[in-house]
Amino acid sequence: MRLSTAAGRYGVRAMYDLALHYGDAPVPGKTIAERQNISLPYLEQLMTSLRRSGLVCSVRGPHGGYVLARNPSSIKVGEIIRSLEGPIEITYCVAQANRSVKCLKAEGCVSQILLRKLNVQIRKALDSTTLSDLCMEAGSDACPTGRSSKRRARRK
Numbered sequence: 001m002r003l004s005t006a007a008g009r010y011g012v013r014a015m016y017d018l019a020l021h022y023g024d025a026p027v028p029g030k031t032i033a034e035r036q037n038i039s040l041p042y043l044e045q046l047m048t049s050l051r052r053s054g055l056v057c058s059v060r061g062p063h064g065g066y067v068l069a070r071n072p073s074s075i076k077v078g079e080i081i082r083s084l085e086g087p088i089e090i091t092y093c094v095a096q097a098n099r100s101v102k103c104l105k106a107e108g109c110v111s112q113i114l115l116r117k118l119n120v121q122i123r124k125a126l127d128s129t130t131l132s133d134l135c136m137e138a139g140s141d142a143c144p145t146g147r148s149s150k151r152r153a154r155r156k
Helices: 006-020 029-036 040-052 077-085 110-127 131-137 150-155
Strands: 056-059 065-068
Touching: 006 029, 006 040, 006 065, 006 077, 006 131, 029 040, 029 065, 040 056, 040 077, 077 110
Parallel strands: none
Antiparallel strands: 056 065
């Protein structure tokens, strides 16, 4: 997983958009796509992965759309990234899953030592940041943290 891929960036933006409207009516995909400047077909691919991971729910019908499956304060950015891109690794040479990739300089590689430390810090940052945190840091007071709507309660 590279942190600069479109899936991660757009996925976090789409989830942020849903966090801003948590507890309200479902948000149509077209609305999210327009507000976040993401193509609708690509957004739908992302939402499929996020739904399968249990991070969003889709509501069908004329007033349908997407809603967060949980409170924004309980959804970590790391969960979003992993659901869309897999394990969080800064580069292939430090990835646990890529031990089959042979590097001629792997033993005693100073770069690998630094990259592993950086990997740990990146994971900590992503796993300690919630959607609510992003809303607050972005200066959006519109991100509710504990409110639930009647529509949300009916879906459970």
